[in-house]
Amino acid sequence: MPSLGAEMEKGTLVEWRVKPGDAVTRGQIVAVVETDKGTIEVEIFEDGVVDSLLVEPGTKVPVGTPLAIVRGKGEPAAAPTPAPTVAPEAGRTRASPLARKRAEALGLDLGRVKGTGTGGTITVADVEAAAGGASGAAGAGTGAEKGAEADRQAAMRRAIGAAMSRSKREIPHYYLASDIELSRMLAWLATHNAGVPVARRMLPAAPLLKAVALALMEVPELNGFFTDGAFRPSEVVHLGVAISLRQGGLVAPAIHDAGRRTVAELMDALRDLIARVRAGTIRSSELADPTVTVSSLGDQGVREVLGVIFPPQVALVGLGRIGERPWVVEGAVQARPVITATLSADHRVSDGHRGGRFLAALDRLLQEPEKL
Amino acid sequence: MSPEAIREQVFQALADVAPETDPASLDPDRPLRDQVDIDSFDYLNFIIGLSERLGVTVPETDYASIGTLTRLVEYLAQRTPR
Numbered sequence: 001m002p003s004l005g006a007e008m009e010k011g012t013l014v015e016w017r018v019k020p021g022d023a024v025t026r027g028q029i030v031a032v033v034e035t036d037k038g039t040i041e042v043e044i045f046e047d048g049v050v051d052s053l054l055v056e057p058g059t060k061v062p063v064g065t066p067l068a069i070v071r072g073k074g075e076p077a078a079a080p081t082p083a084p085t086v087a088p089e090a091g092r093t094r095a096s097p098l099a100r101k102r103a104e105a106l107g108l109d110l111g112r113v114k115g116t117g118t119g120g121t122i123t124v125a126d127v128e129a130a131a132g133g134a135s136g137a138a139g140a141g142t143g144a145e146k147g148a149e150a151d152r153q154a155a156m157r158r159a160i161g162a163a164m165s166r167s168k169r170e171i172p173h174y175y176l177a178s179d180i181e182l183s184r185m186l187a188w189l190a191t192h193n194a195g196v197p198v199a200r201r202m203l204p205a206a207p208l209l210k211a212v213a214l215a216l217m218e219v220p221e222l223n224g225f226f227t228d229g230a231f232r233p234s235e236v237v238h239l240g241v242a243i244s245l246r247q248g249g250l251v252a253p254a255i256h257d258a259g260r261r262t263v264a265e266l267m268d269a270l271r272d273l274i275a276r277v278r279a280g281t282i283r284s285s286e287l288a289d290p291t292v293t294v295s296s297l298g299d300q301g302v303r304e305v306l307g308v309i310f311p312p313q314v315a316l317v318g319l320g321r322i323g324e325r326p327w328v329v330e331g332a333v334q335a336r337p338v339i340t341a342t343l344s345a346d347h348r349v350s351d352g353h354r355g356g357r358f359l360a361a362l363d364r365l366l367q368e369p370e371k372l
Numbered sequence: 373m374s375p376e377a378i379r380e381q382v383f384q385a386l387a388d389v390a391p392e393t394d395p396a397s398l399d400p401d402r403p404l405r406d407q408v409d410i411d412s413f414d415y416l417n418f419i420i421g422l423s424e425r426l427g428v429t430v431p432e433t434d435y436a437s438i439g440t441l442t443r444l445v446e447y448l449a450q451r452t453p454r
Contacts, residue, residue, distance in 0.1 A: 190432060190433075193432050198420050198430075201416060201432070203413065203416060204412075246392070271413065274413050299412050
C-alpha cells in the first residue's frame with residue numbers, strides 16, 4: 001500500500017487491474033485504492049510478472065503492506081507472505097480499523113466504548129451499539145449514498161486538518177509577497193490564443209506555473225522535503241497544484257518535472273489533471289511526490305494567498321487574482337494588470353533573503369514570456 | 373437557430389462543466405460567473421463546448437461582452453446560421 005501523502009496511514013484496496021501471470025511495466029496502473037483523498041490509481045514501479053495478489057478487494061491495510069508479489073523477468077516464483085492486518089496500536093484503545101473509522105465518523109470517543117471482540121477489541125458493532133443505533137438509521141435506505149459522501153467529505157476534512165495542524169506545529173513559516181506586473185505576459189498569451197483553435201487556448205495559469213518552476217530551480221532551498229530532521233532538496237520540480245473538488249475539499253497532485261515542460265505542455269498537463277481530479281482518477285505517483293505546491297485562488301477574487309505548507313514540503317507559492325491596479329511607470333500612474341505572488345517558506349531551510357530571490361526571479365521570468 | 377434552441381445548447385454546455393447548476397435558477401441579466409461556481413478552466417471548457425455545439429468560436433476579446441445569459445444568447449444568435 002503506497003503512501004499517498006504525509007498523513008495517510010491506511011488505504012482500502014478497491015480493485016485489481018491485473019491478475020497473476022500478467023506482465024506489467026513500470027508506470028502501469030495495477031490497482032485502485034480508496035483513501036481519505038478519494039480514489040487513487042496505483043502505478044507499479046518495476047517491470048515484471050505478477051506472481052500473486054496478497055490483498056483482497058475491500059480490505060483496508062496500513063501503508064507499507066505488500067499488496068502483491070511481482071517477479072522480475074526470469075526470477076523464480078516466490079512464496080507469498082501473508083498480508084498483515086492492521087496491528088493494534090500500542091498504548092491506545094484496541095479497536096478494529098473499521099470501528100475506529102466508524103467512531104470518528106460518528107464523533108464518538110472510543111475510550112467510552114466497551115469492546116466485545118478478541119482481547120476486548122472494539123468492533124464496529126460495539127461502536128454502533130454505543131452510538132445508540134443512530135448510525136444504523138443514517139446508513140439505511142435512500143440516505144445511504146448521501147451518508148457515504150458525507151463520511152468521505154468528513155474524512156477528507158480530517159486529513160487536511162491533520163496535515164495542516166502538523167504543518168503549523170512543526171514548520172516555522174515565513175511569508176513574503178510581491179506585486180508583479182503582467183502586461184507583457186498577457187499580451188504574449190493573447191497573441192498566442194488568437195492564433196490557435198479554441199481548444200488549444202492557454203490560460204494565464206500555464207505560463208505562471210512555468211515561471212514558478214523555473215524560479216524554483218534557481219532557489220533550490222524551496223524545492224524538496226524536510227524529513228528526519230534534515231532538508232533533502234529535489235533535483236527536479238514536481239509542482240503540486242492545489243485543485244478544489246466540486247463537492248468540497250482539495251487535493252494537490254503533481255505535474256512532474258514542470259520546469260522542463262513547455263508552456264503548452266503544462267497547459268495540457270493541468271487540463272488533464274483537473275479533469276482527472278474531478279473524475280476521481282488521480283494516480284498514486286501524482287499524489288505522493290509533489291516537491292512544492294502552488295495554490296492559485298485568483299478565480300475567487302483573492303488578492304493574496306498566505307498559504308500553509310504541505311509537509312514534508314518546505315514551501316508553498318500563492319497566486320492571487322490578476323487585476324488592473326494603479327502602477328507607476330516613469331513617474332505617472334497607469335492602469336496595469338498585476339498579480340500578487342506570495343511565498344510561504346520553511347525557516348528551518350531558508351531565510352527571507354533567499355525567498356525574496358525566488359519572487360524576484362519569478363518577476364524577471366514573467367517579463368520575458370516568450371522565453372518561458 | 374432560434375434563441376430558444378441556442379439557450380438550450382448553452383444550458384447543456386454549462387451542465388457539462390457545472391453539473392449541479394439549475395438553469396431555472398439563473399437570472400439571465402446577472403453576470404453568469406457570479407451565479408455559477410466555475411473557475412477559469414471550467415469557463416474555457418464552456419467556451420470550447422459552445423464552439424463544438426454551435427460552431428461559433430468566441431474570441432477572448434469578446435469575453436467581456438457575453439457576461440450574462442441574455443447577452444451570450446444574443447451574441448451566439450447573431451453568429452449562428454438561421
